[in-house]
Amino acid sequence: MFGNGQVFISHAHEDNAICQPLLAALDAWQITYWFDLQELDPGQRFADKIQQALEQHDLLLRVATAAAERSYWMYRELQAVRGLQHAFPNHPRRIIHLALTPGLVFDATARAEMVIDATSMERPAWLRALREALGYTPQPRVSRRTAIAIGAASLVAAATTVLAARFYFAAPPHTVAALKPATTPQSIASDPKALAQRWHYDFNFSADETAFGGDQRVGLAQDMDALYAATNSGLAVKALAPQDGKVLWLFPSKTSSITTLSNAMIIQVYQNVVYLIGNITTNALASNAFVLLALDKTSGNLLWQSAPISTVNGNASDLLIADNTIYFMGNGSVYAYRLNGTARWQPVSLDPHGGSEFYPNYPMPVYASGMLYVVTNPGKLYALDAVTGKVRWSLQLPGSGTLPGQYVIAAPLVFNGLVVVGSPDNHYYAYDAARGTLRWKSLSPAQPNTDFQEFTCMSQPTYAQSRIFAQSGVTDGLAFKGGRVFAFDATDGHLLWQVDPLQLNIPFQLHNAVVVANFEPATVIGDTVYFTLGCISTDGNQQGVEVLIGLRTQDGTLVSYFLAPVSGVSIALSGDFPSGGRPVANGLAFLSSAPILYVLNT
Amino acid sequence: MPVFISYDEADVGRVMSISQLLTAWRVPNWMPPRQNISAAQRAQIQAALAQADTLLRICTAATSQSYWMTLEQAAYLSMLADAFRARQPLARRLINLRLDKSYRLQPFDYADPIIDASDPQGSGWQSDLHRALMGA
Known part of the structure; x- marks a missing residue:
């Protein structure tokens, strides 16, 4: 060659x-x-x-x-x-x-x-x-x-080098009502806007999982060759074919020196390697430890494992892979590892409290032009030199504080020399990426959180076509205030359009429904922006659906949708959220909080 | 032949010298404001970009993270694309003037003229810039 x-x-x-x-x-x-x-x-x-x-x-x-x-x-x-x-x-x-x-x-x-x-x-x-x-x-x-694929994490990646999107449930696990394998409701089967299901994989009911009592939390990465699911049960990692859902490999295999891998929900795929953080037990080591693992993406064979990461207790952020380095947040610190599993620099401690009781997980770092941008709570935005880990600038986000509703829960977006982050005061703020000076702020159309006792959701924004797409809402277990999805102008932050998902012509079939906003970023594919969110009935009947909605980027007109039935309780109380709308070969992947993975034809 | 000078505010002193050099050559040029930009100034910048037949990018250590330079380059390239589709590829042009060696040239920079003024001892860049602006 x-x-x-x-x-x-x-x-x-x-x-x-x-x-x-x-x-x-x-x-x-x-x-x-x-x-x-x-x-x-x-x-x-x-x-x-x-x-x-x-x-x-x-x-x-x-x-x-x-x-x-x-x-x-x-x-x-x-x-x-x-x-x-x-x-x-x-x-x-x-x-x-x-x-x-x-x-x-x-x-x-x-x-x-x-x-x-x-x-x-x-x-x-x-x-x-x-x-x-x-x-x-x-x-x-x-x-x-x-x-x-430009969209969602990959749109963030338009300014970074993140090469694959990942889906991750951030909240602590709760008991989720057992569901039968999902089917498409008859009433929408003939709707041309309803996306058809190619296959689904139920992590609670699959034969692989039952011996371990089923999975309740799943992290997912994907590229054009496969979907890679990491779960919190014994059979921790598997690769699925996007065409038919066939299991291509499982890890740990019977011959692996690693006997168990648990709490492995942080996963990313980059080039030919699947990277993940998990808690392992080996034949040689009776005790267990959190480590960074690298698997061959075609065989699932272990390539290497890092030394134990003693300060990470499972509450790590998503993995960012950029500039031949794996970055993540954990226990209040930023970690940097080379692609061979050795530390690139010593962890940089940004949050001496090491997380919060309200929101122990950190949003993932974002990379652009040699800089890392991370948020810690309560509400601080940092810019670090990606080569050395040295802090270049930092600032306190307006409206952030120590109450649960004052926490920043989504990663920032970096594009065209701007860092955009959602703050609990119902605004998105755009700062100059080099200096941290404010460029503009944009008001969210969702009802503002006034007492900050509730959980404020300002999603990670997504940039495409000179617009920024986001969703927001106030989503506590008992009190809901309507979520909205919207687009604003990337140059000055003025609102271009907003949509109340309940007003779309989608047969949610829920009585007295409310929208549960999601902090996951939207995905833009062509002229369609995909959001994932939940809807529940407030009648106390535990009914709920999670929905993937595709809207026209220009004006928010409904293009397509997919409904996945789930227990309303699981959305309301577990804090788990649907994720997806990410491109796979000739389709979209959507992960409900059940958790069931759907691959949809487009 | 108005020249729009795209620069980062960190380089304003050096850019003023370049603007004066262009003025001495009788080349109309404009340095957009960079601080506390009002809506009216934003409109003025957009109008100036639309009228410019040359975008002179001042490439320095600050360029890669410059908000305004990124915006101006993207906007100008959209106009270059329009001119290309209208079969008028020579109607507009983009010139990169590299002042700092620490500015790492990007692959797409090579699609346009690059004038290297990063050698403090060298003066040949002035004649290169003059030639590029005059279309020679």
């Missing part, structure tokens, strides 16, 4: 479908490639990871079509690689133009690079020509598709 053996595929978004034979061929040849599934706006074009992808891939494969001729962004990608060729003549880069529509004219520069005209030959012939141009020789490794 040429250079570093990786291919950056430059293509027009509207050519996604006609690129499929090309992607299938690259998969078959076990060639790693970068293929951007989403149409990005100008701000997202400069996300660190896209720039890195262009820089790190030695071969630009330009899918030349009529649409490509009109694409300015493809033009810039081509010009950028040509500029890199000129600036770094000792670092060879190649450009291949693959013509997939007839009648295109290539200039002398393009012809000198390489043109493969797929329109003048049969598919086997042009694939053979491409294979030879790539210098393909079979390698004994599994192919990997690096596809970016």
Whole structure:
């Protein structure tokens, strides 16, 4: 293979479908490639990871079509690689133009690079020509598709290098009423806006789980190849095929030196490795300890485990993987580990109290341009140098305090030099990422929390298309105030639209329902923003549903939805929330708090 | 041929010198305000960007985390894209003027001219900048 053996595929978004034979061929040849599934706006074009992808891939494969001729962004990608060729003549880069529509004219520069005209030959012939141009020789490794998905954690990742979304339930476990495996209610089966279920996996009823009494809490990561679920029972980690839910592997295996793994709900997938934090017991070690683990994502085999992390007691944040480092929060400190499991720097203690009785878990750190942004409670926002862990600046978020309703529970969003975070005083605040100076604040449309004895939910915001999407509400076990989902302008924070989910034409079939807001970030895919939230009846009948709603980013019009029945008690009292709307192969994943994992067709 | 100078407020002193240099060359240019920006000033910045046929990015150590520079670059690229689709690719251009070696050039920077003024002893960048602005 040429250079570093990786291919950056430059293509027009509207050519996604006609690129499929090309992607299938690259998969078959076990060639790693970068293929951007989403149409990005100008701000997202400069996300660190896209720039890195262009820089790190030695071969630009330009899918030349009529649409490509009109694409300015493809033009810039081509010009950028040509500029890199000129600036770094000792670092060879190649450009291949693959013509997939007839009648295109290539200039002398393009012809000198390489043109493969797929329109003048049969598919086997042009694939053979491409294979030879790539210098393909079979390698004994599994192919990997690096596809970016802009949305939710991955939209946060438009300004970071988080490569896979994860779902995590943050509240302490409570007994959840046993549910039968979910079905789609008959009344909505014919609704064209109702998303169809491809398969579901019930963590309480699956055969794998019953020997351990079922799972009640699940963390989930996903990429285009599989969904990776980490649970709090004995059979802790499993990989599921997105096509049919088939279990691909389980960890710990019968031959593993680790005999039990529990409380492993912090999971992330990055490149070919699944990373997680869990409490292990080994054959050699009778006692148990929290460690960071790395598993081969295709086999589930253990690659390494870190030394025990003595100060983390299970209340760790989600894992952020950026700049070849694993970052997380735990016990009031920020941790940084290299991708081989060794500590990059000593934990930096930011919260001497080590968490709170009201909200022991920390929001995950967020990375952008060499900086980490973290929130601790009560309500402090920190910016740290990601290389050294040194604090660059910090500030107290307005409205935060020591009452339960004054805690900040969601991670910030970083984009375009701004840090945006929801504060319990019902505002989202945008600060200059470099200096921490206030740029704007945006009022949430949800009813404000006036006594701060209740649980204030201001979700992690999501950025796309020059807008910020979020949801908020006040969600205590006994007193609910209506949750709202909304969009505001990313440049000055003014409200663009807001939606009361109960006013949408969705058959919730609940009497006297109220909306339970969720702190999970929304996901944007194309022109649709997906939110997950709960609705419960206030009639005391323990009825509830969790819902995935897809709204048009432009105006909040309902595009699609999916309903998952759950016990209203579980939403109200356990504090568990649904999660998802995250892209998997040709579909969306949605995890209810039952917990049941649904994969939906889109 | 108005030139919109996109810079971070940390570099205002150095950027004023560059603005004076452009003025001496009789190149119309404008430095947008950077502090306490009102709604009217925000509108003024947007109008100036729309009128500019050149965006001169002052690339320094502060650039990668500069809120306004990121916004201005994204907005200007949208206009470059419009010009490209209208088959007028030369109607607008973007020029990167690198003042600090600590500014790490990004891959997309190489799609546009890069003028390296990071050598305190060097003066050749001035003629390079003049040439780039004059379209030579």
